[in-house]
């Protein structure tokens with residue numbers, strides 16, 4: 534029995550070495566070990582109760598996708614408190630909030646945003662229609678920054694208050710549908726479902742058959758509040774669907790696979806960071822325990838195998854405190870050696886005098902960027918946008934990134 538097992542193990546070893554030698558192991562999804570591995574088994578989360586809150590003549594409402602408000606109370610004559618808590622802990626400090634507020638009669642109140650397990654992060658924004666948002670002028674912090682307060686005129690017309698513009702899964706689907714009238718854009722596909730049965734969308738940008746193309750993969754919104762990263766993705770894609778000499782030449786050799794919303798449950802449930810299993814999805818790219826990451830990685834590997842194509846570049850859009858590109862250092866030898874170095878220098882030249890920080894980041898964590906390299910030897914970048922980067926700068930940089938990427942890839 535033991536000898537038989539040894540024979541089987543040896544046979545498997547020989548097959549895997551042969552696959553590796555032929556470069557075919559990229560078509561088998563593998564599991565990876567990391568020095569900073571993360572337990573991504575399901576955890577318990579608190580679902581916020583969706584309801585209309587009333588405190589005297591003031592109403593607050595979280596009954597829409599993307600909302601977060603965990604309690605609403607009056608704390609003195611003119612001050613009302615919105616309590617914001619995370620889906621579970623420990624959690625990255627990205628305290629997301631979004632709610633509607635109105636009054637049965639015109640009034641000016643003080644609104645306090647009170648956070649549990651985090652300090653204030655997102656500058657409050659206000660909207661009358663959930664589409665057009667402006668920053669509130671000013672606010673004050675409490676002593677330990679776990680609360681901020683600001684003056685707010687209220688009336689019968691509801692106002693939306695949120696940490697960033699609210700863009701939920703329905704909004705994302707509408708954007709994707711609007712893209713499909715473009716001749717480079719394929720129909721929207723559903724490549725899997727989230728834990729709570731929301732769709733994971735995908736579409737291809739290119740021309741002709743996938744066969745013989747090299748693949749660029751775009752990802753976004755593993756982390757729900759990271760809206761500025763998603764806005765960068767939108768501007769990036771808008772440049773990719775222009776019909777001009779550059780794009781027409783580009784799509785003779787390349788095809789783009791777009792996955793704009795990897796955490797639809799987190800986005801619609803108004804989570805700070807995690808999916809409905811309480812897991813940071815950008816730590817699950819080693820063992821694929823969460824349905825969202827299982828679906829996207831399976832799809833990419835199987836689709837690459839089906840057309841016998843090579844993903845050469847993966848770009849994952851996020852937000853953090855500043856604009857920064859996380860790339861690989863010189864020690865990694867991808868199928869496009871040194872591409873991200875040259876690319877990001879090209880972006881900087883195009884947007885001068887603006888500049889973006891570049892940070893070579895090690896291979897220590899099970900994040901998407903590292904997966905592209907380990908699975909496909911692809912180049913990869915985490916494209917981080919500052920929480921407060923103005924939209925015209927996001928657009929300037931994202932469009933430059935798209936043009937420079939296409940230009941440079943045609944030379945590789």
Ligand SMILES: [Zn+2]
Nearest residue numbers: 756759851852
């Ligand atoms: Zn992120």
